[in-house]
Amino acid sequence: MSAVVRVGVVGVGIMGADHVERLAGRIAHAELVAVADPDEVRAKELASHHDGVRSTGDALELITSDDVDAVVLASPGFVHEEQVLACLAAGKPVLCEKPLTMDSESSLRIVRADREVEAATGRPLVQVGFMRRFDPEYARLRSVLAGGSLGRTLLLHNVHRNASVPNPDFRSEMIVRDSLVHEVDVARFLFGEEVVSVQVLSPAPTSLAAAGVIDPQVALFTMAGGGIVTNEVFVNSQVGYEVRCEAVAERGSVVIGRPSSGAYSTALAMDGVGQWGGTVPADYRERFATAYDLEVQAWVDSVRAGTSVGPTAWDGYAATAVSTAGMASLASGERVPVDLVDPLTLSQNASSTKEPS
Missing domain, CATH: 3.40.50.720 (NAD(P)-binding Rossmann-like Domain)
Incomplete structure (x- = not known):
């Protein structure tokens, strides 16, 4: 050594x-x-x-x-x-x-x-x-699901929001390739299997996105074992950096990335800081510093x-393959199989x- x-x-x-x-x-x-x-x-x-x-x-x-x-x-x-x-x-x-x-x-x-x-x-x-695989909350969630006490994992619900993007050229396709790619790896990490298809839906875009940019986006993953993953990615939310995940299993669910009690809501305060009764992290470096x-x-x-x-390199390739299918789905609105x-x-x-x- x-x-x-x-x-x-x-x-x-x-x-x-x-x-x-x-x-x-x-x-x-x-x-x-x-x-x-x-x-x-x-x-x-x-x-x-x-x-x-x-x-x-x-x-x-x-x-x-x-x-x-x-x-x-x-x-x-x-x-x-x-x-x-x-x-x-x-x-x-x-x-x-x-x-x-x-x-x-x-x-x-x-x-x-x-x-x-x-x-x-x-x-x-x-x-x-x-x-995110090294984040203590995600690591704990993986441990709980892999331990089997909740039975088979059925669903994941992911939320990924940025206050804004510094790059004025950040287009719709980049939301899939550069942002949603994290949710791709989260799905593979928590389910322990591959994503076999993806469909990207295009809600009415926020008026605060650049012209022509589809933001937010909702992506649906189908896993190899039949599980479903819902993903919201919103890169101009104005509030702050919010990332959370809920896993739904046969005998319970686990939520990470949010307060453990009370009503959870976000708003933009008068001083321009996103708040929930505490401060929403400004960006990914703060949220995932550890x-x-x-x-x-x-x-x-x-x-x-x-x-x-x-x-590994395979994990990087698999995530890129899903993102490639996701960009095709963004263009067509259809469910697209992942080619691995x-x-x-x-x-x-x-x-x-x-x-x-």
């Missing part, structure tokens, strides 16, 4: 900058050594707040550098394939923020490449940043130990690349 993992962060937007602060100050056995971003001025400014951290405008230079042991990718999804494959070629563990890639085909290429690495070395190198810390710490610990932990390859064929292909003993 290595004493310290030297980590480089690619992408210094909101999420990347948050990871930089996390790695520099809150993660044990990790040393932040480099940041990379095409905006070299922003990267240099961020690095200057931390002694010994260098900056570069070239993500691939950071990934292949000898002073970097492992990489956090917080770059835009359209560059993830190139950057993740570069990490695999360099033999470096990578924590890749969602989405893994922008489409199923490129995500599948990453799955195959990571399986080949695992076949050759005994461990995969890709972890995908579905941090989850992010636990996720990155678990990843660093696994890198030190030479093991793997958390959502057979994971057994991937395992067989990876096994065939092993050298004979």
Whole structure:
């Protein structure tokens, strides 16, 4: 087990900058050594707040550098394939923020490449940043459902609301690909099975969304075992960041992400802060601060130990495949089946690349 993992962060937007602060100050056995971003001025400014951290405008230079042991990718999804494959070629563990890639085909290429690495070395190198799996409430919910005391899980109801989106180009399709993708992973995580179909419904949009943007959206997932998942995603709710989930099983239900007693309502107060009798979190960094810390710490610990932990490249691919079907449904309004390859064929292909003993 290595004493310290030297980590480089690619992408210094909101999420990347948050990871930089996390790695520099809150993660044990990790040393932040480099940041990379095409905006070299922003990267240099961020690095200057931390002694010994260098900056570069070239993500691939950071990934292949000898002073970097492992990489956090917080770059835009359209560059993830190139950057993740570069990490695999360099033999470096990578924590890749969602989405893994922008489409199923490129995500599948990453799955195959990571399986080949695992076949050759005994461990995969890709972890995908579905941090809700590390959130204490979601982890507890998974434990309760998996324990069997409530019987078979029948339904999930997910709510995912943002106050607003900072990107004026955040279109309807991005709500599916960049926001709903979390609910996809939650459904797979809690049911322990795949999503087999998705239908995205388009209510009358809020007047506060950009012109032409369908917001909110309601998505229905059908699970492999017949369970149903309802999902509301509303990215311009004006109130704050609300994420909650209710699981309905044969002998009871469990709700997370909301106060435990009393009437629950939200409103925009006079000072512009969303309230429920307490303050609604402003954004995902506040709501899931603990989850992010636990996720990155678990990843660093696994890198030190030479093991793997958390959502895999397959989880990233499966979520992308559901999102791909979801975008097709958004366009048609129809129920769309999810097209997934057979994971057994991937395992067989990876096994065939092993050298004979």
